[in-house]
Amino acid sequence: MRTITLIIIHCSATKAGQCYTFEQCRRDHLRRGWKDIGYHFYITRDGSVHEGRALSEVGAHCKDHNAHSIGICYEGGLDMAGHVCDTRTKAQRRSMRRLLETLHERFPGAIIMGHRDLSPDLDGNGRIEPEEWMKQCPSFDVLMDYWDLEPAGLLGDVG
Numbered sequence: 393m394r395t396i397t398l399i400i401i402h403c404s405a406t407k408a409g410q411c412y413t414f415e416q417c418r419r420d421h422l423r424r425g426w427k428d429i430g431y432h433f434y435i436t437r438d439g440s441v442h443e444g445r446a447l448s449e450v451g452a453h454c455k456d457h458n459a460h461s462i463g464i465c466y467e468g469g470l471d472m473a474g475h476v477c478d479t480r481t482k483a484q485r486r487s488m489r490r491l492l493e494t495l496h497e498r499f500p501g502a503i504i505m506g507h508r509d510l511s512p513d514l515d516g517n518g519r520i521e522p523e524e525w526m527k528q529c530p531s532f533d534v535l536m537d538y539w540d541l542e543p544a545g546l547l548g549d550v551g
């Protein structure tokens with residue numbers, strides 16, 4: 393098994409009411425010349441967790457961070473008008489939490505982050521702020537939702 397230091401969450405940037413299935417995503421990634429879908433897991437609106445690449449294989453989902461990470465994508469991320477929006481359904485939230493709990497147990501040292509949290513720290517203050525985000529993916533605050541599944545000590549001494 394590879395060393396896993398990061399679990400990176402993505403959205404498919406699909407508008408509310410539109411469908412972008414696991415098969416469509418895989419097909420689009422194969423068209424780019426990749427050997428398989430870039431993610432390790434893909435969670436559709438119905439809450440189904442589709443397995444993409446094997447965990448032992450390097451994914452293709454976050455430039456410069458693929459070697460030691462796991463990529464998870466959910467179907468959605470935009471409202472009807474195409475604006476950034478946390479469109480996760482109840483079923484998707486449930487599945488994502490369950491999946492992250494399992495991965496956290498297996499890789500307790502891995503930091504769970506949103507794709508946008510890996511943007512460059514332009515002003516070098518040690519924090520990736522909204523104006524520094526290269527893109528909005530995955531349209532929600534990952535640290536806020538899954539703080540309880542982060543490695544011990546990551547968020548400081550909160551008693």
Ligand SMILES: [Zn+2]
Pocket residue numbers: 401402403453507529530
């Ligand atoms: Zn992304």
